[in-house]
Amino acid sequence: xxxxxxxxxxxxxxxFAYKRIRWTxxxxxxxxxxxxxxxxxxxxxxxxxxxxxxxxxxxxxxLINIVIGCSIRQVLYSxxxxxxxxxxxxxxxxxxxxxxxxxxxxxxxxxxxxNDFNAMTLELKKTKESMQSFINEFAHEFKTPITSISGxxxxxxxxxxxxxxxxxxxxxxxxxxxxxxxxNLAQNTLLLSKVEATQIITEKENFSLSEQIKRCSILMLPxxxxxxxxxxxxxxxxxSYYGNEELMEQIWINLLNNAIKFTPEGGExxxxxxxxxxxxxxxxxxxxxxxxxxxxxxxxxxYYQNDSTSIVKGNGIGLSxxxxxxxxxxxxxxxxxxxxxGSVFTVTLPIGEMK
Numbered sequence: 001x002x003x004x005x006x007x008x009x010x011x012x013x014x015x016f017a018y019k020r021i022r023w024t025x026x027x028x029x030x031x032x033x034x035x036x037x038x039x040x041x042x043x044x045x046x047x048x049x050x051x052x053x054x055x056x057x058x059x060x061x062x063l064i065n066i067v068i069g070c071s072i073r074q075v076l077y078s079x080x081x082x083x084x085x086x087x088x089x090x091x092x093x094x095x096x097x098x099x100x101x102x103x104x105x106x107x108x109x110x111x112x113x114x115n116d117f118n119a120m121t122l123e124l125k126k127t128k129e130s131m132q133s134f135i136n137e138f139a140h141e142f143k144t145p146i147t148s149i150s151g152x153x154x155x156x157x158x159x160x161x162x163x164x165x166x167x168x169x170x171x172x173x174x175x176x177x178x179x180x181x182x183x184n185l186a187q188n189t190l191l192l193s194k195v196e197a198t199q200i201i202t203e204k205e206n207f208s209l210s211e212q213i214k215r216c217s218i219l220m221l222p223x224x225x226x227x228x229x230x231x232x233x234x235x236x237x238x239x240s241y242y243g244n245e246e247l248m249e250q251i252w253i254n255l256l257n258n259a260i261k262f263t264p265e266g267g268e269x270x271x272x273x274x275x276x277x278x279x280x281x282x283x284x285x286x287x288x289x290x291x292x293x294x295x296x297x298x299x300x301x302x303y304y305q306n307d308s309t310s311i312v313k314g315n316g317i318g319l320s321x322x323x324x325x326x327x328x329x330x331x332x333x334x335x336x337x338x339x340x341x342g343s344v345f346t347v348t349l350p351i352g353e354m355k
Contacts, residue, residue, distance in 0.1 A: 093124070213233065216253050220260060223257075227266075
């Protein structure tokens with residue numbers, strides 16, 4: 001067992017376990033011998049056996065029971081020997097040590113339990129590291145807009161009337177943008193936390209998925225018009241879906257928002273679908289900047305942002321939310337892209353989830 005236990009602590013736990021088994025053994029021996037004697041007295045007084053026959057019987061019963069008792073003791077000792085590392089490991093995990101792994105080579109019939117314990121500690125360690133990484137990344141992303149807001153607010157306060165109106169409006173615009181970014185970051189982080197904690201989608205109902213996508217496009221209309229983007233929705237995108245309408249809406253809002261951000265002025269966004277015997281695919285294609293292979297590998301990671309497009313402000317959470325919701329729907333999401341040729345995000349939903 002790989003652990004950072006002190007020798008004194010390990011020895012103390014092992015001795016305690018051995019004493020407990022030894023006490024059980026002697027109690028069993030006392031019960032066996034006592035039962036043999038009681039049987040002998042019964043045979044002598046009630047059945048009227050001869051003394052020599054009674055002695056043979058007592059001796060034989062005692063011998064057999066002693067052999068059985070020794071065998072049981074050996075079995076208990078073997079179990080104790082194999083359970084001790086597991087007990088010590090549980091104590092280490094309870095104390096916060098997640099680096100402990102049990103040696104499965106001497107685990108015998110307890111190998112499945114040892115393997116499950118090792119898998120548990122590895123998963124707990126991974127969860128702890130992910131949580132710490134999430135906190136660090138969130139702190140960094142949270143700090144950036146606050147620093148901008150604080151800096152420009154200080155400049156406006158210190159300069160007072162000594163700043164040109166045009167420059168003042170520019171500073172106020174930056175403060176407003178960073179405030180919205182901070183608000184979106186908080187909202188998306190809460191939503192991501194919610195969907196990551198969700199295991200089963202509830203509150204399902206039938207609704208028109210095509211109408212929902214169209215409504216989401218209307219919600220994004222100010223950003224679309226600002227960049228003079230043309231959005232085209234295929235006519236065959238007309239079907240109903242059985243699921244959580246609120247969560248599904250987050251998929252299309254985040255995918256559309258992502259497409260709008262990375263599509264240049266005058267660009268195009270095309271939304272279309274494709275049915276098969278067991279699934280339906282909804283694709284959102286843009287004529288944006290596209291991505292390289294490295295970016296596509298990490299595009300769904302929390303807070304990931306491609307440095308080559310850092311001029312486009314975001315918080316790197318939207319696509320993580322999309323992926324998690326799609327997985328909760330027993331579906332999957334794929335991306336196809338090339339630098340300078342735009343991107344296509346395709347959401348695949350199982351046909352069994354439709355009614």
